[in-house]
Amino acid sequence: MAALLAELVANPTENPPGRNYRACADALEKRLREFGIECERVDTADLTKDGAESSVCLLAGYGRGERTLYFHGHYDVVPAQTPEQFRPLRKEHFVFGRGSCDMKGGIVAMLYAILALKETAAKLNGRIGLTLVPNEETGGEGGSAWLAAQGRLGCGGIGMLLAEPTSGVVWNANRGAISLRVRVHGKSAHVGLQHLGENAFERMHRVVGQLQELKREVEQRVTNFNVGAEQARNSILMLGGQSGGGANFNVVPEECWFTIDRRINPEEDSREEGSKLIAVLESCKREGIPLEWETLQEGRSSACREDDALGKALARSARAVTGEAPPFEMCPGLLEIRFYIALGVPAYAYGPGLLSVAHGPNEYVDLRKVIDCAAIYALTAMDVLRR
Numbered sequence: 001m002a003a004l005l006a007e008l009v010a011n012p013t014e015n016p017p018g019r020n021y022r023a024c025a026d027a028l029e030k031r032l033r034e035f036g037i038e039c040e041r042v043d044t045a046d047l048t049k050d051g052a053e054s055s056v057c058l059l060a061g062y063g064r065g066e067r068t069l070y071f072h073g074h075y076d077v078v079p080a081q082t083p084e085q086f087r088p089l090r091k092e093h094f095v096f097g098r099g100s101c102d103m104k105g106g107i108v109a110m111l112y113a114i115l116a117l118k119e120t121a122a123k124l125n126g127r128i129g130l131t132l133v134p135n136e137e138t139g140g141e142g143g144s145a146w147l148a149a150q151g152r153l154g155c156g157g158i159g160m161l162l163a164e165p166t167s168g169v170v171w172n173a174n175r176g177a178i179s180l181r182v183r184v185h186g187k188s189a190h191v192g193l194q195h196l197g198e199n200a201f202e203r204m205h206r207v208v209g210q211l212q213e214l215k216r217e218v219e220q221r222v223t224n225f226n227v228g229a230e231q232a233r234n235s236i237l238m239l240g241g242q243s244g245g246g247a248n249f250n251v252v253p254e255e256c257w258f259t260i261d262r263r264i265n266p267e268e269d270s271r272e273e274g275s276k277l278i279a280v281l282e283s284c285k286r287e288g289i290p291l292e293w294e295t296l297q298e299g300r301s302s303a304c305r306e307d308d309a310l311g312k313a314l315a316r317s318a319r320a321v322t323g324e325a326p327p328f329e330m331c332p333g334l335l336e337i338r339f340y341i342a343l344g345v346p347a348y349a350y351g352p353g354l355l356s357v358a359h360g361p362n363e364y365v366d367l368r369k370v371i372d373c374a375a376i377y378a379l380t381a382m383d384v385l386r387r
Contacts, residue, residue: 001108001109001112001367001370001371001374002090002095002367004031004108004111005088005095005100005104005105005108005365005367005370006088006090006095006097007027008024008027008028008075008099008104008107008108009086009088009095009097009098009099009100009104010086010087010088010097011023011024011027011075011086012077012080012086012098013075013076013077013099013134014076014077014078014079014080014098015076015077015078015079015134015135015136015137015138016079016137016138018055018076018134018135018138018142021054021055021056021075021076021134022054022056024075025041025056025058025075025132028058028075028107028111028132029041029058031111032058032060032111032130035111035114035115035118036118037060037061037062037114037115037118037130038060038061038062039058039059039060040058040059040060041056041057041058042056042057042058042059042147042152043055043056044056044057044142044143044146044147055133055134055135055142055143055146056134057131057132057133057134057143057146057147058130058131058132058133059129059130059131059152060114060129060130060131060132061127061128061129061130062114062117062118062127062128062130063117063124063126063127063128063385064126064127065124065125065126065127066126066156067125067126067127067156067158067385068126068127068128068129068155068156068157068158069126069127069128069129069157069158069159069160069161069310069380069381069384069385070128070129070130070131070154070157070159070160070161070340070345071110071113071114071128071129071130071131071160071161071163071377072130072131072132072133072144072160072161072162072163072336072340073103073106073107073110073130073131073132073133073162073163074103074132074133074134074135074136074137074143074144074336075099075104075107075132075133075134076134076135076136076137076138076143077098077099077102077104077137078098078102078137078359080098081361082361085097085098085361085363086098088100093366093367093368094364094365094366094367095364095365095367096362096363096364097363097364098363099363100353100363100364100365101165101352101353101354101357101358101363101364101365102164102165102353102358102359102363103163103164103165103351103353103358105163105165105351105352105353105365105367105369105370106163106164106165106351106352106353106370106373107132107163108370108374109163109351109352109370109371109373109374109377110130110161110163110374110377111130112374113373113374113375113376113377113378113381114128114130114378116374116375116378117378117381117382122378122381122382123386124381124382124385124386125385125386126158126385127385128381128385129155129157131144131147131153133147133336136336138297139297139298139299139334140299140336140339144336144339145339147339148339148342148343153339153340153343154339154340154343154345157340157343157345158310158345158346158384158385159308159309159310159345159346159347159348159384160337160340160345160346160347160348161310161314161347161348161349161350161377161380162335162336162337162347162348162349162350162351163349163350163351163352163373163377164331164335164349164350164351165351165352165353165354165355165357165358165365166331166349166350166351166353166355167228167353167354167355167356168322168326169228169326169327169328169329169350170306170311170314170315170318170326170327170328170329170348170349170350171328171329171330171331171335171337171348171349171350172225172303172304172305172306172311172328172329172330172337172348173225173266173301173302173303173304173329173330173331174266174301174302174303174330174331174333174334174335174337174338175236175263175264175265175266175301175330175331175332175333175334176263176264176266176268176270176273176299176300176301176302176334176338177261177262177263177264177297177298177299177333177334178260178262178264178270178273178274178277178295178297178298179259179260179261179262179295179296179297179298180259180260180277180293180294180295180296181242181257181258181259181260181293181294181296182204182207182257182258182259182260182281182291182292182293183255183256183257183291183292183293184200184203184204184207184245184255184256184257184289184290184291185200185203185254185255185290185291185292186198186199186200186201186203186252186253186254186255186256186290187252187254188247188251188252188253188254189251189252190250190251190252191250191251191252194252197252197254198252199252199253200245200246200253200254200255200256201245201246201253201256203256203289203290203291204245204256204257204258206284206287206289207280207281207284207289207291208239208240208258210280210283210284211237211239211260211277211280212239214237214276214277214280215237215239218235218236218237218262218273219234219235219236219237220234221234221235221265221267221268222234222235222265223235223265223266223267223330224267225265225266225303225329225330226327226328226329226330227329227330227332228329228332231330231332233265235263235264235265235268236261236262236263237260237261237262237263237277238260238261238262238263239258239259239260240258240259241259241261242258242259243256243257243258243259244256244257244258245257259296260277262274262277263332263333264301265301266301266302266303266330268301270300270301274298281293297334299334299338300338300342301338302335302337302338302341302342302347303330303341304337304341304346304347304348305346306328308346309346309384310346310348310380310384311328311346311348313380313383313384314326314348314350314376314380316379316383317375317376317377317379317380317383318350318376320376320379321372321375321376321379322372322376326350331349335349337349350373350376351373352365352366352369352370352372352373353365353366353369
């Protein structure tokens with residue numbers, strides 16, 4: 001398991017832009033076939049001008065029948081801070097490297113869960129469907145979103161497990177997201193002749209001021225779902241995660257830009273909240289502020305009950321392996337459970353690793369947790385597919 005994880009980490013599947021997908025898919029497909037597990041390879045797009053490789057999805061399975069429990073994972077990773085992060089390092093029970101936690105360690109656990117079921121000839125009334133995708137880190141286009149649009153996601157599904165690093169809890173809900181980049185235009189001029197220019201920075205502040213009114217209203221709302229100790233229940237509207245503009249300190253800025261990141265609680269209507277955001281920008285345009293925007297990310301919130309059959313089975317299996325039943329919480333960010341829940345398939349995230357180290361400079365995963373999760377996945381499958 002450690003060797004496979006090291007091999008996957010050494011594949012720098014950075015997204016953006018989306019590199020080395022084929023090499024990583026090759027390694028996963030090879031290991032699946034060595035395990036004697038059927039696997040279909042699906043290419044979803046051609047090379048792009050930005051250097052992103054074609055998006056390769058792997059659809060594998062074990063068992064027979066229409067009833068399918070899906071194991072789902074993504075093999076793309078966020079960009080590394082240093083090249084050394086793609087040189088996996090093992091120290092005792094820990095494997096360090098970009099993607100070890102989010103979520104190649106979880107993928108390894110799922111592969112070995114299937115192998116355990118196969119080697120023990122577990123009797124399943126149905127099958128395991130393993131879905132491995134790219135592009136999760138940028139919203140799912142060319143991965144889960146593409147499979148869903150093609151009707152190839154969640155077919156016959158009785159449930160789905162997602163191997164995100166959940167820090168020992170089960171995520172049964174996620175916030176939605178609408179992320180925009182707004183560009184405000186002006187007219188450049190020398191500082192000594194600023195009266196001949198049109199200051200995009202000052203115009204941008206007028207736009208931000210109107211958005212702050214919406215922010216105050218939005219962040220009064222709270223969710224009823226359980227959240228982690230360090231999280232807040234409030235809905236979120238963050239302004240200026242990124243910003244920039246201007247040519248020099250002595251030139252009236254011709255263009256300024258900033259980002260908006262709206263995170264939507266499950267109790268809110270994603271479309272309605274998106275419309276409110278756009279309405280503010282449209283109002284600014286009507287007031288004579290020249291601006292435009294682009295959507296960087298969009299995903300709906302989702303939730304399923306703790307007491308669904310799969311949720312109960314997952315909790316029982318985790319207790320059997322770890323000695324403790326995991327709490328259920330809402331994920332602070334987007335999750336690909338949303339694609340399955342939209343199809344009426346109960347879906348939960350539970351995987352090895354700590355969210356606090358994912359995407360960080362010292363990302364790692366504890367191999368003991370990877371082994372535990374492999375056992376938990378296998379036991380959960382035996383539980384829900386025995387009927």
